[in-house]
Amino acid sequence: MSRQRLWRALLVFSLAALALSGCSGDPSLNVLEPSGTAGEKQLNLIMWSFFLMLGVFAVVITIFVYVLIRFRKRKGQDRMPEQTHGSTLLEIVWTVIPIVLLGILAVPTVNYTFELADAKPDEDSIRVKVTGHQYWWEFEYPDLGVKTAQELYIPVGKKVHLEIHGKDVLHSFWVPALGGKTDVIPGRVNTMWLDAKKPGKYQGKCAELCGAGHALMDFVVYAKEPAEFDKWVAQMKQPAKVATAAQKEGEQLFLQNCMGCHAGVNPKLQGPDLSKFGTRTTIAGILPHTEENLKKWLKNPEAVKPGAKMPKIDYLTQEELDALTEYLMSRK
Amino acid sequence: MAGHNQQSTTNQPASRKPEGVMKHLISFAIMIVLTALAFYLVATDVVPEGWVLPLIIIFAAIQVFLQLFTFMHLDQKGSGYYTLFIMAGILIAVVSAVGIILM
Amino acid sequence: MAAHTHENTAPQNGHLETASLDGKNKVLGFWLFLGAETVLFACLFGTYLALRNQTMGGPTGEHLFDLKLVALATAILLTSSLTSVLAMHAMNQLKLKTMQFWLGVTVLLGLGFLVLEIYEFIHYVHEGHTFMSSAFGSSFYALVGTHGAHVTFGIVWISTLMLQAAKRGITTEMAPKLFVSSLYWHFIDVVWVFIFTLVYLLGKVG
Amino acid sequence: MGTLIVLLVLALFLTAIFTGGYNKDFLDRVKTSKVWDWLTTVDHKKIAILYFMSGFFFFIVGGIEALFMRLQLIVPHNDLFVGDTFNELLTMHGTTMIFLAAMPMIFGLMNAIVPLQIGARDVAFPFVNALGFWLFFAGGLLLNLSWIFGGAPDAGWTSYTSLALNEYSPGPGIDYYVLGLQISGIGTLIGGLNFLVTIINLRAPGMTYLRMPLFTWTSFVTSALILFAFPALTVALLLLMFDRLFGANFFDYTMGGSTVIWQHLFWIFGHPEVYIVILPAFGVMSEVISTFSKKRLFGYTSMVFATVLIGFLGFMVWVHHMFTVGLGPVSNSLFAVATMAIAVPTGIKVFNWLFTMWGGEIRFTTAMLFAVGFIPTFVMGGMTGVMLALPPADYQYQDSYFVVAHFHYVLVGGTVFGMFAGAYYWWPKMFGKLLDEKLGKFHFWTFLIGFHLTFFPQHFLGLFGMPRRVFTYQSGVGLETINLISTIGVFGMTIGTLAFIYNIYKTFKVEAQAPADPWNGRTLEWAIPSPPPEYNFAQLPRVRGLDPFWLEKQAGNKGMTPAEPLGSIHMPSPSYLPVLMSLGFFIAGFGFIARGNYAVGILGLIVVVITMFMRSFEQDHGYHIEPEEIEDANKGVQA
Ligand code: HEA
Ligand code: HEA
C-alpha cells in the first residue's frame, strides 16, 4: 500500500530532521547547553516540561495509532457502529489527570519565576547598565567607571546584575547560553541577572524586532576569570596614547568628523564609545575586528548592517582613511 | 451560555402591561441623588480621603445598575440574553481595564 | 419562525419593539453591540487611567477640571436619559406626538451637553491642555472625545428617526429602530457616569 | 485639491450611468449581469463563496510571501530580501494570513453552513452580512495596495510601538496597517454579531442548544470572542492612528506615553484572536470525524462546555505574550497558571475526538485525512504552547523560532488543516460539485509532509539561538542544515496547494452534480439539495435530537419532517449599498494614508454617511417566493 509507504517516509523524514538538528547547535549560542545558573534553571524547566509533554503525547499517539488501524473501514465491510454518547468515567479521567499534571508543573514554574525575578544586586555582584540602541548595545559599569559597546565582559562565577534601559524602540537582551531574555523598553528600567560558570565567548542577540538592522544587532559576552576581568577593567580605564604621526592625523579627523556622535554629545544621534576601540574583537558587533573590515564599515555602514544610523564616510582620501583606521585601531 | 432556556426569547409573546412612569421617575431621582452625593463627597471633606474613591465608584456602579435594569429594561422577562452578554462584556471590560492600569 | 418577518400587526399593548422577528433580531443585536462597546470604552478608560499623571509639566486634572460645569453637564445628560425613556413609553402606547415631543427634548438636552463640552474643551486648550501636549492630554481627549462623538452620533440618529417617524408613524418596523436608539442613548449616559467619576472626580481626588 | 475634483467628476459620471441618465440599455445590462448579482447579493451562500474564495486568494498571497522569506533564509548571509524588505514580507505574511486568509475562510464556512445546520432560511441580518464581507475586502485590498503605493508595513503583525511610530517608521506603511485592519476589523465585528443573533434567534423548531452541531457551537463561541476581542483592536488601532496622523502621544515615552499599553491592547485582542481562528477548525473536526467514523460525537456535552470554557479563559491569559516585558513575578505566575488551564478543556476535546473514532468505521476520505492529520499536529502545537506558558522557560523561547514553530503547528496544523478538511467536506454543499478525491489525497500528503519538514526543525532553530524576524543568521553555529530543511519543506506545501487549486479548476469543469448527501451525513445541511435553493428549506424542518438528519435516516424516513405547511417564503432583496459603503471606507482610508490630502479622506467619509442615510430611509420589504415556484424548483427533493 502506498499509504503505508508514505507513513514510513514521514517517519523517516522527521527522524532524520531530529537527528540532523539534534547533533548540531553551538555552545556559544545554545539554550540546551547553558553555561550559567539562570540558563540551567531554565533548561531544567524546559526539560521537565518537555518530558511531561512527551509522556502525554505518547498516550495520545498510542490511542491515535491504535484507533486508526483497528477501526478503519475494511473492504466490503458495512457495519453499524454503536452510537455511544460518551463515558462519564473516561471524561473525568481525562479532565482530572491533566489538571494534576499541570498542577505539578505549576510548582517549579512559580518557584523559578520568583527566583529569576529576584534581581537585587548583592555585595559582590557586578552591576551593568545595558542600553539598547538601534542597532547596537551600550554597556556601562557604574561602579567601575567603565563604558563600552557591543562586548560585555563579566567575571566568571559572579552574579551580574543588569539594569536595562532603552531610548528608541523595543529591543530584547538575549544571551541564549547564559540565560533568558529581558525586553529593552524605552521609558522603563528592567532588571535581570545572570552569571557564567565557565570562561568563554557567548553570543548575544537582540530578540525583538527593532527595524531594518534587527537581524544584525548582535553582541558578545566574554566571561573571564576574575583576575583577567580585573586586568580588563584596568586596561579600559587607561587612556589610549596617540603615538605616530598617522595616528595624530587620524585623531584630528576623528575629532572633526565623528565626535558629534561618538562622544555622546547629542543624545538623538548617539554612536558607540570608541575610546578603547582597539581592544574590541568585533566591529559593530558583527564583523571581525580587522582594518579591512573597519574600512568597509566606514565606507558604507548600511551595506554591512541595513538601517545603521551612521552616515557613510566615503569622502575621505585613501591616506586619510588609513590614518583614521590606524588611529581607531590604536585605541587600546 | 448553554444554561439558558432558549424558549424564553424566541417565542416570547409580547404580552406585558406597559409599566408605570413612576418606576422611571424614582430611579431617576436616585441617580440624581447619587450623582449629587458623589460630587459633594469630592468637593468637601466629610469623609476621610481614602474612602472617597471607593464610595464614588460604588455610586457609579449603582447608577449603572439602575440604568441597565430600569431605563434599559433588563428587568423585563426575556432579557436573559441581553443580561448575559452585557455582563460578559462588563466582566471582560473590567479585567482588561484593570490589567492595563495595574501593569 | 423565520417565515413571518413581514407581519405587521402591532400588539395591543406591551412591547412593540420586539413584536416582529426583525425587531427581536435588532434589539438582541444591539445589546450585543453594546457589549462590544463596553469593552471598547474599557480600553479607553484603562489607557486614560494609566496615563493620567503623565502631564509632562502641563496643567493637571486637578488644576483644570471645573466641577460645577461637569455637574451641570451630568445633570443635563441624566435628564435626557429620563426623557428618552419617556419617549419609549409613549411609543409603546402608540402616542406619536408625545413620543416626538420627548425625543425632541432628548435631542435638545444632548445638544446642550455638547455645547458645554465644546466650551470646556476650548477652555482647556487655552490653558495649554491639548490633544498633543502630553500623554495625559491625548488620553483625556481620546476618552472624553469618543464619548462626545457618541453623543453627536446619537443626536443625528435620533433626529433622523424623528423624521422617519413623522412620515411613517409608529409601526412594527419603526419601533425597534426607535427603541434601539434609546438604548444607545442610555448607554452613552452609563459611560458618562464613569467619565465623571473616574475622570473628573478622580482628577480632583488626586 | 486636484484629486478631489477628478474624483468628484468621476462620481458624477458614475451616478449618471447608474441612474440611467446616460444610457438605459447599459444600465439594464449591468443589472442583469452576473457581476452585479455577486456585488449586490445578500444571500449567505453566495457571501460564503465570496468569503472563502477571497480568503483562499489571500492565503496564496501570504504563502508566496512566506516562500520568499524561506528562500532568503535558505542559506546564511543570503541577500535576496534583506533589511526592511524582509520585515515587510514577514509583517504582511503574518497580517495577511491571520486577518485576510484564516478569518475569511472561517467566515466562508460559517456563512455556508451555520444557517443550514440550524435549519434557518438566512442569517439574521443579510444586509449586514454583505456589508461585513465588503468591508473585509476593502480593508484587505487597502492593506495590500501598500506594496504598490509607498511600501508595506514592516513592524511585524504585532506592530509594536515605538517602532511603529512616525519617528521610527516614517513611511505610510504602518498607516496602511492601521487603516486597512480598522476597516476589515469593523467588517469582522459586525459579521460576528450577525452570527450570534442568527444562532440565538433563528434556530428551527426543536433545535435546542444541546442539539446544535458542534460546528455551529464553535461558530457561536468564536463570534462571541470576536464581539468582545475586536473592540480592543479597534481602540489600539485608533490610538496608533492618532499618534501617527494627528500628533497624539499615547505611545511616545518622551511625552509621557507608554509602549506597554500598546502591547496590552494588542494582546487583549490578540490572544482571543488565536482562539477565534482555531475554534471553528475544532468544529469542522468534530463534524468530519463523527461523520466518517459513522458515530455520534463522543461526549457531546463536554465538548460544548469545553468550547465555552476555552472561549472564556481566552480573555484571561493575554499577558503570556508579555512575559519578558518585566511585569513582575506575580503577574507572570498568575497568567502562566491561567494559560496552562486552557490545556484542560482542549485536552477534553482531543480525547473526545479519539474516542469518537474508537469503535467506529473510519473512512479515509480527504476531509477525514485532514482531520486525522490534524490531531497529532495540533497536539504537538498545543504541547509547545504549554511549554511556552512557563515564564522562566519562555524567557528563552520568547521571540525565537521556537515560538514560530509553535504557532505554525497550531495555525497551519490546526486552522489551515481545518479549513481544508471543511473545504473537502462541504464543497458539494457550497458548490454542488464534489472535489476529486485522488487529487485531494495527493494534496493532503504533500502538504502534511511539507508542513512537518518546514516547521518541526524550527523548534531547534529557536533552541539553538535563532531569534525570529531576522533576515539572516550566522554561519558555523549549527543553523544552516536546519534552515535548509525548513525551506525545502515549503515546496511540499506549495505543491499541495497547487494540487488543490488544480482540483478546484477541474471540479468546476465537471458536469456531474453532487448528490444531496454524499457522505452519509448526520446534520441538517445534508437534508437539502447540493447546492441548496436560495431559500434553503422549503419548509422548516422539525428537529428531534442531536444529529437530526441521521436520526430520521435511522428511523427509515427519507428526509426531515416539516414543521410548517408549505407557504410563501420571504426573501431579502439584494442591495448595492454594502459595496458603496465599503467603497466609501476604502476611499476614506486611502485619503488619510495619503497624508496632507485629507480632502479625499473626508470625501470618503461623506460617501459613508450618505450611504448610511440611504440605508436608514430605505424601506425594503424584500420579495416573496410562492409555494408553486418552490414545488416547481424542488421536484422530487424533499426538504
Ligand atoms: C490557532 C492559534 C493558536 C492556538 C490554538 C494556541 C494555543 C496555545 N498557545 Fe499559542 N500562540 C499563537 C497561536 C496559538 N496558540 C500565536 C500566533 C502566537 C505568537 C504570536 C506572536 O508573537 O506573533 C502564540 C504564542 C504563544 C505564547 C507566547 C510565546 C512568546 O511569544 O513567548 C504562549 C505562551 O504561553 C502560547 C501558549 C499557548 C497555549 C498554552 C495554548 C493552548 O491553548 C494549547 C492547548 C492544547 C494542548 C495542550 C494540546 C491538547 C491537550 C491534551 C492532549 C491534554 C493533555 C495536556 C497536558 C496535560 C499538557 N502561545
Ligand atoms: C494562519 C496563519 C499562518 C499561516 C497559514 C502561515 C503559513 C506559513 N508560514 Fe507563517 N506566520 C504567521 C502566520 C501564518 N503562517 C504569523 C502570524 C507570523 C508572524 C509574523 C510576524 O512575526 O509578525 C508568521 C511568520 C512566519 C515565519 C517567521 C518569519 C520571521 O520571524 O522572520 C516563517 C518563516 O519560516 C513563516 C513561514 C510560513 C510558511 C512556510 C507557511 C506555509 O504554510 C505557507 C504555505 C502556502 C504556500 C506555500 C502557498 C502556495 C502558493 C502557491 C500555490 C502559489 C504558487 C504560485 C506562484 C508562485 C505564482 N511564517
Ligand code: CUA
Ligand atoms: Cu534591537 Cu532587534
Ligand SMILES: [Cu+2]
Ligand atoms: Cu496567546
